[in-house]
Amino acid sequence: MRGYIALLLMAGGIFFIDRAIKELFLNGLFIDTACITFGYVLNKGVAFSMFAFLGEYLKWILLVLIAAVLVYLYREGLLKRHPLVFGLLLGAALGNLYDRFVYGGVIDYVYWHCGFDFAVFNFADVMIDLAVIILLYFHFKEKGRVAQG
Secondary structure (H helix, E strand, O other): OHHHHHHHHHHHHHHHHHHHHHHHHHOOOEOOOOOOEEEEEEEEOOOHOOHHHHOOHHHHHHHHHHHHHHHHHHOOHHHOHHHHHHHHHHHHHHHHHHHHHHOOEEEEEEEEOOOOOOOOOHHHHHHHHHHHHHHHHHHHHHHHHHOOO
């Protein structure tokens, strides 16, 4: 039970941090430096604006995908093993999903343009990437233990 409480607290915390930052950019915050521009961009697709052609269907597809993954993780008992990491992932996913339902796309605001142009992204995107990296670390660490004996 404690694991699920930790998961929900982490997810809620990440969601609200994400919302607070996005509100700053919705209210006009704009900062331009030599390498990074911080400013509002509405991304109607997923990473690198892929699948934007799906329009309104994309948010429903992502909602079903998130729900399906949660059901799978719960049934496999994985949510209990790494509740904070899955809370991080869930809070960030829900932050971006909220944007899709309320604004019609994800609010992005970090644009790297020093030496090369990179995609525009946000806090939730970084938290999703971080959660995936941590999960991969745990996976390979556990796999190494099994291989050793």
